[in-house]
Amino acid sequence: MSRGPLFLGGMGHSLARLSRARATSRSEGFDVKEVLYPGFEGRPPAESLDAFFEAVELQVDIYRLSHKHPRIYATGFGALVLLGLRARAKVKDLPAVIQGAVPWQWAREATGGDGEAGEQARLSLTDPAAQEAFVQAHLYSPLDAAERKAFFNGFVTCTAFRDIYRWFDSGWLASLEGELAARPPAIDGIRVWLGGEDELIGEEEHRAAERALGASWPMERAETWGHFPYIDAPGPWVAAIRALGV
Numbered sequence: 001m002s003r004g005p006l007f008l009g010g011m012g013h014s015l016a017r018l019s020r021a022r023a024t025s026r027s028e029g030f031d032v033k034e035v036l037y038p039g040f041e042g043r044p045p046a047e048s049l050d051a052f053f054e055a056v057e058l059q060v061d062i063y064r065l066s067h068k069h070p071r072i073y074a075t076g077f078g079a080l081v082l083l084g085l086r087a088r089a090k091v092k093d094l095p096a097v098i099q100g101a102v103p104w105q106w107a108r109e110a111t112g113g114d115g116e117a118g119e120q121a122r123l124s125l126t127d128p129a130a131q132e133a134f135v136q137a138h139l140y141s142p143l144d145a146a147e148r149k150a151f152f153n154g155f156v157t158c159t160a161f162r163d164i165y166r167w168f169d170s171g172w173l174a175s176l177e178g179e180l181a182a183r184p185p186a187i188d189g190i191r192v193w194l195g196g197e198d199e200l201i202g203e204e205e206h207r208a209a210e211r212a213l214g215a216s217w218p219m220e221r222a223e224t225w226g227h228f229p230y231i232d233a234p235g236p237w238v239a240a241i242r243a244l245g246v
């Protein structure tokens with residue numbers, strides 16, 4: 001059977017983002033399997049939130065059957081997907097790491113309405129000047145031209161931003177809180193990894209999610225990590241994943 005975690009990526013995630021880490025993990029005898037979200041990287045979008053989760057759940061089921069020690073690694077937006085799966089009684093038996101905390105305040109304050117804010121966020125990252133500013137602020141290891149293009153193509157080709165901003169809003173969070181409160185074991189088996197240099201999602205987001213859900217997850221801080229350790233520090237990131245027991 002295969003070995004390695006199932007990766008739930010963040011907004012605009014693309015397969016290229018894990019290329020450095022995957023090269024290292026494969027040399028260590030395991031791989032990182034990614035969930036392919038509808039509407040990302042040019043894939044057809046989901047028609048509804050339920051359809052979005054159903055597409056993810058199918059991939060989770062296939063992964064579970066083919067991997068020896070299945071576990072989830074969720075980053076950014078992927079943490080909301082993880083909790084949504086837990087609320088739908090999926091993956092509750094799989095241990096999980098949330099890296100970068102749950103973007104709870106973002107979902108509460110920045111989403112909703114017709115999703116136009118999501119489309120504007122996506123379009124903003126198609127501008128070369130905005131891309132350069134993002135790289136300078138959030139990536140601590142140099143990207144060559146091909147890597148940079150591949151990284152931002154994840155945003156450029158993602159047609160799901162508008163839907164995600166419509167679906168994962170404060171109303172959805174309230175529903176999620178109620179569903180998880182009714183099943184406290186659904187939030188067990190989760191640990192949080194925070195990067196000391198992460199300027200996108202910080203500890204306050206982590207605390208906001210814990211307060212909302214009545215959770216107290218074990219938290220570890222990697223002081224030199226930013227929001228993308230699998231790009232900036234693939235060796236240490238793979239070592240941390242391996243230490244989980246893949």
